Amino acid sequence: xxxxxxxxYFKYKIDRIKNNLYLYSENNIYDIPRxxxxxxxxxxxxxxxxxxxxxxxxxxxxxxxxxxxxxxxQAFAKLYNYKPNNIALSLKNKKTKTICIIIPxxxxxxxxxxxxxxxxxxxxxxxxxxxxxSDESFDKEVINMEMLANxxxxxxxxxxxxxxQLKKDFHHITEVINQGMPVVMFDRITNEIxxxxxxxxxxxxxxxxxxxxxxxxxxxxxxxSTVDYVSVGKLRTEGYIKALxxxxxxxxENLILKIEDTENFEDSIAxxxxxxxxxxxxxxxxxxxxxxxxxxxxxxxxxxxxxSVIGFTDGIISKYSSPSITTVSQNGVKMGGKAAxxxxxxxxxxxxxxxxxxxxVIETELVERESTK
Amino acid sequence: xxxxxxxxYFKYKIDRIKNNLYLYSENNIYDIPRxxxxxxxxxxxxxxxxxxxxxxxxxxxxxxxxxxxxxxxQAFAKLYNYKPNNIALSLKNKKTKTICIIIPxxxxxxxxxxxxxxxxxxxxxxxxxxxxxSDESFDKEVINMEMLANxxxxxxxxxxxxxxQLKKDFHHITEVINQGMPVVMFDRITNEIxxxxxxxxxxxxxxxxxxxxxxxxxxxxxxxSTVDYVSVGKLRTEGYIKALxxxxxxxxENLILKIEDTENFEDSIAxxxxxxxxxxxxxxxxxxxxxxxxxxxxxxxxxxxxxSVIGFTDGIISKYSSPSITTVSQNGVKMGGKAAxxxxxxxxxxxxxxxxxxxxVIETELVERESTK
DNA sequence: TTTCAACACGAAAACGTTTTCGGCTCATAT
DNA sequence: ATATGAGCCGAAAACGTTTTCGTGTTGAAA
Numbered sequence: 001x002x003x004x005x006x007x008x009y010f011k012y013k014i015d016r017i018k019n020n021l022y023l024y025s026e027n028n029i030y031d032i033p034r035x036x037x038x039x040x041x042x043x044x045x046x047x048x049x050x051x052x053x054x055x056x057x058x059x060x061x062x063x064x065x066x067x068x069x070x071x072x073x074q075a076f077a078k079l080y081n082y083k084p085n086n087i088a089l090s091l092k093n094k095k096t097k098t099i100c101i102i103i104p105x106x107x108x109x110x111x112x113x114x115x116x117x118x119x120x121x122x123x124x125x126x127x128x129x130x131x132x133x134s135d136e137s138f139d140k141e142v143i144n145m146e147m148l149a150n151x152x153x154x155x156x157x158x159x160x161x162x163x164x165q166l167k168k169d170f171h172h173i174t175e176v177i178n179q180g181m182p183v184v185m186f187d188r189i190t191n192e193i194x195x196x197x198x199x200x201x202x203x204x205x206x207x208x209x210x211x212x213x214x215x216x217x218x219x220x221x222x223x224x225s226t227v228d229y230v231s232v233g234k235l236r237t238e239g240y241i242k243a244l245x246x247x248x249x250x251x252x253e254n255l256i257l258k259i260e261d262t263e264n265f266e267d268s269i270a271x272x273x274x275x276x277x278x279x280x281x282x283x284x285x286x287x288x289x290x291x292x293x294x295x296x297x298x299x300x301x302x303x304x305x306x307x308s309v310i311g312f313t314d315g316i317i318s319k320y321s322s323p324s325i326t327t328v329s330q331n332g333v334k335m336g337g338k339a340a341x342x343x344x345x346x347x348x349x350x351x352x353x354x355x356x357x358x359x360x361v362i363e364t365e366l367v368e369r370e371s372t373k
Numbered sequence: 374x375x376x377x378x379x380x381x382y383f384k385y386k387i388d389r390i391k392n393n394l395y396l397y398s399e400n401n402i403y404d405i406p407r408x409x410x411x412x413x414x415x416x417x418x419x420x421x422x423x424x425x426x427x428x429x430x431x432x433x434x435x436x437x438x439x440x441x442x443x444x445x446x447q448a449f450a451k452l453y454n455y456k457p458n459n460i461a462l463s464l465k466n467k468k469t470k471t472i473c474i475i476i477p478x479x480x481x482x483x484x485x486x487x488x489x490x491x492x493x494x495x496x497x498x499x500x501x502x503x504x505x506x507s508d509e510s511f512d513k514e515v516i517n518m519e520m521l522a523n524x525x526x527x528x529x530x531x532x533x534x535x536x537x538q539l540k541k542d543f544h545h546i547t548e549v550i551n552q553g554m555p556v557v558m559f560d561r562i563t564n565e566i567x568x569x570x571x572x573x574x575x576x577x578x579x580x581x582x583x584x585x586x587x588x589x590x591x592x593x594x595x596x597x598s599t600v601d602y603v604s605v606g607k608l609r610t611e612g613y614i615k616a617l618x619x620x621x622x623x624x625x626e627n628l629i630l631k632i633e634d635t636e637n638f639e640d641s642i643a644x645x646x647x648x649x650x651x652x653x654x655x656x657x658x659x660x661x662x663x664x665x666x667x668x669x670x671x672x673x674x675x676x677x678x679x680x681s682v683i684g685f686t687d688g689i690i691s692k693y694s695s696p697s698i699t700t701v702s703q704n705g706v707k708m709g710g711k712a713a714x715x716x717x718x719x720x721x722x723x724x725x726x727x728x729x730x731x732x733x734v735i736e737t738e739l740v741e742r743e744s745t746k
Numbered sequence: 747t748t749t750c751a752a753c754a755c756g757a758a759a760a761c762g763t764t765t766t767c768g769g770c771t772c773a774t775a776t
Numbered sequence: 777a778t779a780t781g782a783g784c785c786g787a788a789a790a791c792g793t794t795t796t797c798g799t800g801t802t803g804a805a806a
Contacts, residue, residue, distance in 0.1 A: 433764085
């Protein structure tokens with residue numbers, strides 16, 4: 001054999017392939033002939049009459065193997081487009097190079113941007129991203145985590161569902177963490193869990209937005225927020241109140257609307273606008289902001305001439321609605337990227353486990369557009 | 374032992390756990406004491422002085438095992454919260470119960486809705502969803518597919534990147550299919566690949582939208598489309614032209630704008646509106662539609678009084694912009710759900726492989742809103 | 747001629763499952 | 777007393793890798 005050149009050697013092999021005498025036909029006679037099943041080390045070893053170890057080492061350019069065999073194996077592997085089986089590697093290495101992001105909803109610009117950020121950073125580092133939706137349901141969140149904590153993934157990035165925030169039940173998360181699987185929380189977090197976190201300073205951002213109105217001389221500033229158990233809603237409300245108090249303006253409960261449902265809130269907003277003389281509206285998300293504008297128009301009030309509006313989350317709506325909406329930008333891509341970076345760093349840290357959990361704060365800024373004057 | 378009750382038996386075990394004499398401490402002395410590492414069959418077997426097989430069979434309620442042992446094992450497993458390792462199962466079963474969806478972009482309402490549909494159907498059937506972004510790049514699409522085709526996933530759902538559509542190079546896809554891995558394409562597809570597909574009738578939808586204008590008596594109907602290599606852009610253009618010809622209206626090339634870049638196209642649209650007397654605009658996506666409205670307003674033309682506008686994709690912009698936009702709804706959730714269903718059916722079909730590829734057409738409808746009169 | 751190192755390779759364990767098959771023990775039927 | 781069979785369990789293979797360690801061959805040095 002050694003006197004033959006590699007070329008001749010493979011010519012013979014290739015002929016056998018063409019005639020389908022080869023490798024695949026002996027495995028499974030039901031295989032459709034043209035179907036190239038994935039080739040394994042074992043098959044290569046058998047064909048080349050060497051051991052599996054030799055093949056593996058050759059492909060990893062081990063010095064243990066002679067130049068000759070190495071080339072032979074590598075050429076053969078290339079010919080058959082050999083790629084190591086990832087599952088087998090995962091089992092052996094006890095790492096899957098896959099991280100999971102659990103979010104309440106994906107049809108939501110902010111969360112989509114976060115995923116985008118996560119994906120890119122993960123990819124750069126050779127990781128894949130599994131996406132799970134909790135649909136704002138506690139149970140789905142639990143099921144998803146339990147299903148995946150059994151070796152399928154290396155770590156979690158997550159934003160809590162509303163229901164989880166309401167129940168304040170985080171046992172599923174502590175359990176996962178106790179098993180040694182890192183978790184990074186973002187945006188909708190809880191202080192009851194010790195882990196890495198990525199947030200914006202919701203309170204400060206709301207303070208700044210409110211202050212912006214105050215600086216313009218507005219006195220009757222309304223707030224459209226979510227119910228308090230949604231962490232970010234609560235924090236933004238706090239910032240709003242702080243800004244008012246800070247400027248010695250009275251906090252009028254009538255000007256604060258807390259919306260529970262994610263649908264059919266138009267009437268509540270219309271009522272708010274009808275029953276009060278309002279200069280400005282600060283809404284904790286895009287939807288509330290754009291709805292406020294629409295309802296104001298219906299009531300014959302012009303934005304920004306009669307009422308100014310600031311929203312939260314620099315999403316697609318704020319940018320493209322007419323008038324476009326001044327908003328607190330919440331850089332989702334950056335947030336996701338940061339979360340992924342933190343997770344991967346922890347995954348790849350020497351197991352020393354400094355155990356120093358960090359909370360990163362992503363800066364926000366007020367993007368001025370047409371809905372304020 | 375048999376004379377002891379299970380309670381007593383486990384009391385002893387539990388005491389050992391509390392004292393950390395147990396199971397984990399002997400594995401890795403560096404483990405932090407409170408950290409419960411995942412427990413395996415082997416560890417259970419060792420502790421209970423039975424074989425691995427016995428443990429496995431007990432947990433799967435095999436009749437081979439005595440009632441006694443079965444209960445003992447099950448109780449023990451429950452106590453330690455045993456969950457089978459998914460990776461090991463994947464390796465053994467040669468299925469991962471994971472499917473991958475490759476899309477050009479995620480910060481895009483339509484694709485987000487598709488993912489949502491895929492996720493829900495996948496979850497109902499016990500599958501997880503890996504999300505990959507091609508960023509409209511051919512290379513990233515290839516890399517993603519090659520990386521995952523090595524056992525990591527069971528099948529693909531994908532929408533082609535622009536670059537791939539431009540190059541018309543689909544070797545990465547045929548390769549994957551030849552390896553026996555099913556692929557379902559949606560929305561941006563190609564006829565050069567034989568596989569299951571989910572689409573809308575882009576041409577018909579565009580025809581209907583155009584016809585809607587024609588029925589209203591409009592004569593100067595403009596089209597804002599993408600460049601032709603984007604499959605859906607081309608098809609929608611065809612539908613537009615067909616409708617005009619069908620009604621013996623002349624097709625004016627000046628009224629057809631093909632946009633290549635995804636940014637900075639405002640001027641092109643402004644030019645289109647300035648240089649022509651236009652009754653109506655049909656745009657092949659939301660962004661073009663909303664931009665057309667904005668530019669029209671800038672030029673002092675009112676929508677829908679002076680110009681009517683129809684968009685494509687019933688997204689967040691169409692719904693919340695002012696005026697809200699009449700649009701061809703493209704049910705992404707349904708599309709994703711259908712794609713997932715087809716993929717999973719093929720995965721779980723008895724390997725008979727009927728090889729009958731189907732193309733499902735999701736119906737569209739025209740959602741009338743404020744931008745048309 | 748003997749000894750020893752360098753070289754090239756293979757056997758086997760390990761990751762965590764499931765499943766087939768074989769074997770042991772005991773009671774029952776002959 | 778022996779054969780039979782049911783009941784219960786363990787050994788081992790398999791999935792596809794990587795890696796450690798052992799071993800046989802070769803050549804050169806003593």
